[in-house]
Structures are given as structure tokens and as C-alpha cells.
Amino acid sequence: MGLTPLNEIAPLLPRDAALAVDALRACGDVFIEEEILTAATMLQEALDGEYTALAAIVEGEFAGYCLAGRTPFTVSTWHLYWLCVHPRFHRCGVARALQSALEKTARDSGCERIVVETGGRKAYEPARRFYTAAGYQQCGRIEDYYHPGDACVFYCKLLS
Numbered sequence: 394m395g396l397t398p399l400n401e402i403a404p405l406l407p408r409d410a411a412l413a414v415d416a417l418r419a420c421g422d423v424f425i426e427e428e429i430l431t432a433a434t435m436l437q438e439a440l441d442g443e444y445t446a447l448a449a450i451v452e453g454e455f456a457g458y459c460l461a462g463r464t465p466f467t468v469s470t471w472h473l474y475w476l477c478v479h480p481r482f483h484r485c486g487v488a489r490a491l492q493s494a495l496e497k498t499a500r501d502s503g504c505e506r507i508v509v510e511t512g513g514r515k516a517y518e519p520a521r522r523f524y525t526a527a528g529y530q531q532c533g534r535i536e537d538y539y540h541p542g543d544a545c546v547f548y549c550k551l552l553s
């Protein structure tokens with residue numbers, strides 16, 4: 394995806410928060426309601442400076458976002474808490490662009506590794522494939538974590 398002024402990754406703005414929640418809902422059965430409510434709270438917290446949140450704008454339209462921050466009690470580890478691209482923009486390189494901008498921001502803030510927790514069910518297969526393609530190593534898996542039959546899969550990427 395070529396980035397132009399109308400096609401960019403930028404810090405998330407207040408007007409993006411509701412669009413980010415719309416994108417989470419548009420992903421169908423990926424996120425449960427409790428997750429969407431938590432994500433909405435964390436979007437507000439990001440706007441208050443507690444997390445780093447980046448938005449992808451494609452031809453003037455909000456296309457997706459990521460939200461990350463230093464993992465509590467660590468010096469140089471960050472968690473990528475949320476990554477969501479509206480289905481209208483899937484497979485256009487939006488997540489790749491968000492990820493790459495996030496890694497730069499994190500590295501510039503002293504981050505040495507990014508950790509992600511994602512789901513093991515089928516709805517999360519695009520996410521697992523994305524993280525693998527983006528250079529994340531699977532580093533753990535807990536069966537039945539979210540509910541019976543739904544594992545948590547852990548990934549980590551070392552930033553050089």
C-alpha cells in the first residue's frame with residue numbers, strides 16, 4: 394500500500410474511536426461483546442495517553458487501527474493489545490502498514506520485543522497467519538484458555 398497524505402498511518406484521533414469500534418463489530422464473530430467494550434475503554438485511554446494507538450486512513454476513510462503499550466512491570470516489552478482492519482480493507486496491506494509503523498514507534502521508545510496474544514479458533518486464522526507473515530514467532534499456547542476448545546496463542550517479535 395503506497396502511503397500518501399490521504400492514505401496514511403497516523404496517531405488515532407478522537408473522531409476515529411467510534412469508527413474503530415464499528416470496525417471491531419464488522420469483524421463478525423471475531424470479538425465478543427466483552428472484548429468490544431474493553432477495546433472501547435482502551436481507545437479512550439489511548440486518547441488520554443495511556444497507550445499508543447495508530448489509525449490507518451485509506452483515501453480519507455478509516456480502515457483500521459492498532460493499540461499497544463509497554464507491558465506492566467517490564468522495561469522494554471510491549472503488548473500489542475488490539476489490531477483490527479475493517480473487512481472492507483482486508484488483504485490490502487493495511488495491517489502490515491500499521492504493524493510496521495507501530496514497530497518503529499515502539500523501537501523509538503526503547504521497546505525490544507512485542508508480545509501478542511490471539512485466539513486459536515478458526516475466526517483468528519487470518520490473525521495467526523498475519524503475525525507469522527509479519528515475523529512473529531509462536532512462543533506458547535494454552536488450550537481451553539478463552540473457553541472450552543478456544544486456545545490462547547502467544548507470539549513474540551524481537552525488534553532489532
Ligand SMILES: CC(C)(COP(=O)(O)OP(=O)(O)OC[C@H]1O[C@@H](n2cnc3c(N)ncnc32)[C@H](O)[C@@H]1OP(=O)(O)O)[C@@H](O)C(=O)NCCC(=O)NCCS
Pocket residue numbers: 420423475476477478479482483484485486487488489490510511512516517518519520521522523524526527
Ligand atoms: C488479521 C488482520 C488484522 C489482517 O489485516 P489485513 O490488513 O487484512 O492484513 P494485510 O493485508 O496487511 O496482510 C499482510 C499479510 O498477512 C497474511 N494474511 C493476512 N490475512 C490473511 C488471511 N486471511 N489469510 C492468509 N494470510 C493472511 C498474508 O501473508 C498477508 O500478505 P499477502 O496479502 O501479501 O499474502 C485482519 O484480518 C483483521 O482485522 N481480522 C479481524 C480482527 C483480528 O483478528 N485481529 C487480531 C486480533 S489479535
